[in-house]
Amino acid sequence: MSDQPPVLVIAVGNPSRGDDALGPELAARLEAAALPGVEVITEFQLQVENALDLVGRERVVFVDAGTGTPAPFDLHRAGPAAEFLHTSHAISPEAVLATYEKITGSAAPESWVLCVRGESFELGDALTPAAAGHLEAAWLRLREICALEPAT
Amino acid sequence: MSAFPLETAARPEGLRRVVIEPVSRVEGHGKVTLLMDEDDHVQQARLHIVEFRAFEKFIQGRPYWEVPVMVQRLCGICPVSHHLAACKALDQVVGATTLTPTAEKLRRLMHYGQILQSHALHFFHLSSPDLLFGFGSDMARRNIVGVAAAHPEIAKQGVLLRKYGQEVIRHTAGKRIHGTGAVPGGVNKSLTAAERDELKKDVYQMVAWSRDAVRLVRRLFEQDLDTYRNFGTFEARTLSLVRADGAMDLYHGGLRAQHADGTTIFDHVNYDHYWEQISEEVKAWSYMKFPYLKALGSEDGWYRVGPLTRVTRSDFIPTPLADRERREFLAFDDGLAARSTLGFHWARMIEMLHSAEAIKDLLHDDDLLGSDLMAGGERQARGVGVIEAPRGTLIHHYRVDENDQVARANLIVSTTHNNHAMNIAIREVAKKYLNGHKLTEGLLNHIEVAVRAFDPCLSCATHAMGKMPLAVELVDAEGTVVDSLVRGSA
Amino acid sequence: MTDGTRRKLKVATTSLAGCFGCHMSLLDIDERLFALLDRIEFDRSPLTDIKHCGPCDIGIIEGGICNAENVHVLREFRANCKILVAMGACAVTGGLPAQRNHLDLGQCLQEVYLTDPGVTNGMIPNDPELPLPLDKVHPLHEVVKVDYFIPGCPPSGDAIWKFLTDLIEGRTPKLGHGLIHYD
Numbered sequence A: 001m002s003d004q005p006p007v008l009v010i011a012v013g014n015p016s017r018g019d020d021a022l023g024p025e026l027a028a029r030l031e032a033a034a035l036p037g038v039e040v041i042t043e044f045q046l047q048v049e050n051a052l053d054l055v056g057r058e059r060v061v062f063v064d065a066g067t068g069t070p071a072p073f074d075l076h077r078a079g080p081a082a083e084f085l086h087t088s089h090a091i092s093p094e095a096v097l098a099t100y101e102k103i104t105g106s107a108a109p110e111s112w113v114l115c116v117r118g119e120s121f122e123l124g125d126a127l128t129p130a131a132a133g134h135l136e137a138a139w140l141r142l143r144e145i146c147a148l149e150p151a152t
Numbered sequence B: 001m002s003a004f005p006l007e008t009a010a011r012p013e014g015l016r017r018v019v020i021e022p023v024s025r026v027e028g029h030g031k032v033t034l035l036m037d038e039d040d041h042v043q044q045a046r047l048h049i050v051e052f053r054a055f056e057k058f059i060q061g062r063p064y065w066e067v068p069v070m071v072q073r074l075c076g077i078c079p080v081s082h083h084l085a086a087c088k089a090l091d092q093v094v095g096a097t098t099l100t101p102t103a104e105k106l107r108r109l110m111h112y113g114q115i116l117q118s119h120a121l122h123f124f125h126l127s128s129p130d131l132l133f134g135f136g137s138d139m140a141r142r143n144i145v146g147v148a149a150a151h152p153e154i155a156k157q158g159v160l161l162r163k164y165g166q167e168v169i170r171h172t173a174g175k176r177i178h179g180t181g182a183v184p185g186g187v188n189k190s191l192t193a194a195e196r197d198e199l200k201k202d203v204y205q206m207v208a209w210s211r212d213a214v215r216l217v218r219r220l221f222e223q224d225l226d227t228y229r230n231f232g233t234f235e236a237r238t239l240s241l242v243r244a245d246g247a248m249d250l251y252h253g254g255l256r257a258q259h260a261d262g263t264t265i266f267d268h269v270n271y272d273h274y275w276e277q278i279s280e281e282v283k284a285w286s287y288m289k290f291p292y293l294k295a296l297g298s299e300d301g302w303y304r305v306g307p308l309t310r311v312t313r314s315d316f317i318p319t320p321l322a323d324r325e326r327r328e329f330l331a332f333d334d335g336l337a338a339r340s341t342l343g344f345h346w347a348r349m350i351e352m353l354h355s356a357e358a359i360k361d362l363l364h365d366d367d368l369l370g371s372d373l374m375a376g377g378e379r380q381a382r383g384v385g386v387i388e389a390p391r392g393t394l395i396h397h398y399r400v401d402e403n404d405q406v407a408r409a410n411l412i413v414s415t416t417h418n419n420h421a422m423n424i425a426i427r428e429v430a431k432k433y434l435n436g437h438k439l440t441e442g443l444l445n446h447i448e449v450a451v452r453a454f455d456p457c458l459s460c461a462t463h464a465m466g467k468m469p470l471a472v473e474l475v476d477a478e479g480t481v482v483d484s485l486v487r488g489s490a
Numbered sequence C: 001m002t003d004g005t006r007r008k009l010k011v012a013t014t015s016l017a018g019c020f021g022c023h024m025s026l027l028d029i030d031e032r033l034f035a036l037l038d039r040i041e042f043d044r045s046p047l048t049d050i051k052h053c054g055p056c057d058i059g060i061i062e063g064g065i066c067n068a069e070n071v072h073v074l075r076e077f078r079a080n081c082k083i084l085v086a087m088g089a090c091a092v093t094g095g096l097p098a099q100r101n102h103l104d105l106g107q108c109l110q111e112v113y114l115t116d117p118g119v120t121n122g123m124i125p126n127d128p129e130l131p132l133p134l135d136k137v138h139p140l141h142e143v144v145k146v147d148y149f150i151p152g153c154p155p156s157g158d159a160i161w162k163f164l165t166d167l168i169e170g171r172t173p174k175l176g177h178g179l180i181h182y183d
Helices: A018-033 A093-104 A129-146 B064-074 B079-093 B101-133 B144-150 B152-173 B193-223 B225-230 B271-276 B294-300 B307-313 B320-335 B343-363 B419-434 B441-453 C021-027 C032-036 C068-080 C089-093 C096-102 C105-113 C157-168
Strands: A007-012 A038-043 A059-067 A073-078 A110-118 B016-020 B030-036 B042-049 B238-242 B254-258 B264-269 B278-281 B290-293 B382-389 B392-400 B406-412 B470-475 B481-487 C009-015 C040-042 C056-062 C065-067 C081-087 C133-138 C148-150
Touching (some): A093 A110, A110 A129, B030 B441, B079 B392, B144 B152, B193 B343, B238 B392, C021 C056, C056 C089, C081 C157, C096 C133
Parallel strands (some): A059 A110, C009 C040
Antiparallel strands (some): C065 C133
């Protein structure tokens, strides 16, 4: 039995890079909402050590901004895939899950990727109006998925 | 037969070998060997740098923007020196002949932060046990733990001075150790007002404590003048950067080399072609090379770098409290303190004070909060960056090819310049304190005290590897390449 | 945390083929050093003048293995320390110095000391006082058994503090989010 909050939301993004702030913005809202049983982590990039954050969880939601991805957002189940590139500078949610399975020897928790569409990612810019709209839509869905009934 | 007395014993067979290994309370790995005759006289004394790494070589082929992040891992005490020297060199490669005001000030802030913490560490954590308890004092308490027990206020100030310098680095570089704040062409982060205000809170305390540290060293000189004046002391030529107006400037300047008596060898020389001024010699018994001024040759061209040189051979220090301390240091004991090896400690604390003042001034400059961080221009194939690191003049030199990969790297690090000087200092101490005596642990520590005065960074000194692939082309009368040979490419 | 009747734990530290960054990170515990000194005393360490490691409770090593002398020191630590800790990327994986492993060492020595254009009297240092470099740089666990690994380049002062206080208090060391990282 774990003493960790059962739901983990990992938001990824650089708040200084225009619409890359979508992930951190959603994380900030979620933290302010203080939903029971939900823990929020914010990272600039995913790294191998994030696999350790998944231990003891029942559901994990990776939140990130996407470019050229469906608007306002795309939500899908994620499974482990050992797709390690030439650099470990940043890895995918799927690679985090594969790392988890490799080091714990057990199946990864139920995992989702919420990819919110961004338009522009320039250093120093604020969120574009379009991205701000996508943010609102994604926020509603994120709250739903944090509630620990079987997700649809 | 060596030109340096006590470097090589005339008849080593039959001599007794004594080794100090490792040299403690310094950064990195070194050992001292002594050959003693049956009258307990030293016939040979050598400081060996025993490690050998490969940075310059394995950097070849990497994208050039990785270099500032990689090379700082030469050293965990002064990573910022290598980080900034690499960026200064690569500034030339990306054509950033002038940085934005915000970028240069942030880099300077980072640099003064590291001078502050490095000098605090060296004085309080590493050297003060010898100076406060005595060079031959009880080994069990001759360390920072002993200082904390006997002089808790001094130990606390040392820890907090270092902490402050590390916090300055964290805010400018992103991490206290091995950060990423400087990039070719500028910096990638400015300070927020909140960060600036947080640093401003304690800076006046740091200035005050730094000045107290200078005064502490002065009292140590006063209490044992004869020892401090003579210990490991010798005449040395000097090398450092100075600003165009002759001021001490630890971030940038031209090369100044002087004879021991202060007369000029060369002055305000652009460091872009440093190899025209400096060559290096190899000796069989150390992995660290022996640089010397080409114009004077390998026997008479060795020189000393670092705080003692910078403080005494600049025309003035551009912050007022440090400059006043500098003048008092130069006058003390009819100028003999400024020529003594233990004078390094006094000069080092003056530099720590200067850094605290410079940080204070920068924290009052709103340019630190600016958003204009990067500069660029016409791409060059080669860049040289020179900076005054805590331990002395640091040279980085890179060649970058059209694929953005490093084709060549050459580093001459601060401690390497002091190789001859450190060896001479230990020989002076050996002659004066060890000759004719049965060797005790305390006497052997005297040798280490001489090495410690230089604050050597022996990890930096063992970077050396790898040079440019040598390419030779045979061209005919029309300039067509007829044949070519490349040696040494990886 | 202080208890006058408990003996202080003996801690030895060293940097092998490391850059001293992990030792500097240990000092990044700042004033917590004074609290730590209530519970531990240093044996061999860059901070003390003890040249050889005696019997100790905890040995902390940064840096990998790059020459013969490193191997001797590592074995001395393993033989004398009840718990041996590999601290930092170099001790754990070989780290940045291990980037030389794909190079030919002999060729490198020649290039540095013989054919370097800045060198005036080429010779490869070969005095017996100099430890022989190893063909490859190795992490610690390839030579001795290691009890704990703290990743990071360097691990933060907070991570080292958490690790040490867990160990000293008799808990299994556990580094949570933000303390365990590889960069």
